[in-house]
Amino acid sequence: MERLDEAAAYSLPGPGVTRLYASEEHRRLLPLLSSWMRCAGLEPELDAVGNLVGRCPRALAGEPALILGSHQDSVIEGGKYDGMLGVAMPLLALEALREEGREPNCAVEVVAFGDEEGVRFPFTLVGSRALAGTLDPKVLGGEDEEGVTLREALARLGADTSRLAEVTRDPERVLGYVEVHIEQGPVLENEGLALGVVTALTGIERHRVRVSGKADHAGTTPMEDRRDALVGASAMVLEADSLLRRLGSLVGVIGQLSVRPGAVNVIPSEVEFTLELRSPEPEKRLAGRREILAALADIAKERGLEMTTGLNYEAEGVACAEWLIQALEQACRQEGQPTRRLFSGAGHDGLAMHDLTDIGMLFLRCRDGLSHHPDEAITADDAEAGTRVIMRLLDNMAGTP
Known part of the structure; x- marks a missing residue:
């Protein structure tokens, strides 16, 4: 000790x-x-x-x-x-x-x-x-x-x-x-x-998700005209958490999130976050991946945002x-x-x-x-x-x- x-x-x-x-x-x-x-x-x-x-x-x-x-x-x-x-x-x-x-x-x-x-x-x-x-x-x-x-x-x-x-x-x-x-x-x-x-030992995979919107003046842009990447990413985080709670035999976390340009009076134009998934059963992990990423893509589409994803780590x-x-x-x-x-x-x-x-x-x-x-x-x-x-x-x- x-x-x-x-x-x-x-x-x-x-x-x-x-x-x-x-x-x-x-x-x-x-x-x-x-x-x-x-x-x-x-x-x-x-x-x-x-x-x-x-x-x-x-x-x-x-x-x-x-x-x-x-x-x-x-x-x-x-x-x-x-x-x-x-x-x-x-x-x-x-x-x-x-x-x-x-x-x-x-x-x-x-x-x-x-x-x-x-x-x-x-x-x-x-x-x-x-x-x-x-x-x-x-x-x-x-x-x-x-x-x-x-x-x-x-x-x-x-x-x-x-x-x-x-x-x-x-x-x-x-x-x-x-x-x-x-x-x-x-x-x-x-x-x-x-x-x-x-x-x-469990299987693990990690993704990096990028959500792109449009930066604009926070005081002059009407709410209905905004393409706020952070608001979209926030909805994605909540949806991913909800799905992980429901799917079973699968756990995950969004542990990192970065916002650009990061100014107090500018609508966020881009957000990047990590998504980690773990399961002892590969087929359940892969099925969970497909369902979660599809749900995130739907949110991006509904909000007029662009989303790209990349798998940067995977271990069975x-x-x-x-x-x-x-x-x-x-x-x-x-x-x-x-x-x-x-x-x-x-x-x-x-x-x-x-x-x-x-x-x-x-x-x-x-x-x-x-x-x-x-x-x-x-x-x-x-x-x-x-x-x-x-x-x-x-x-x-x-x-x-």
């Missing part, structure tokens, strides 16, 4: 934790994470996309390794446990084993992924996609809101993007991927359980490997921890790592199911239970099933 408090200090000023990918806060955090890795007996290395990778001697020698880890970045004003828990906990588990004179029964790597949240740049899962070999090098030219390219940001971080091809892993040298994460939901707390074993849901589910359940039983299987409604690096290897995931109870918020909280007892389960998993892990 002290380590997680310490990591949370590497943040922009303000509530919670704001540590964006390839930012100055990210750069300043790396020496701390490197010190944790060395305490765990791992050799740290910053790769071409800003992942900090710690390898044990057996992994450095080329043995197939179990990869554990999670992400370093946060949302804006997020919590201190989302992502960082899955970096700190396996490192502490390895350090504890080392202090007891024990070694894991397989080669181990711990990866602190640079990007999972997708807040700063218009893409996400950059670090895990690079490991899986599915990252399009063109993303290095993508820009943040200040016009800084990812390539430039990574250079400031100290990453050598010319070595991008070296990040991709050989599937034959990876045993599997395991991530520890707060649940980000209320199921475990409602059932009085500290830990849960994940069965699958993936299943966790049964052998890793059972391995995590066995480790929980050995540590006297009752557990249950549950689905993840959030996306994680496992969505990308699934293209490389089998994935498994352990959830930790969080207070009120709250996440992406400064009040995100876990208990020390639950953190200890999770650490001991990971220690037991490493004791049990002798190779692929």
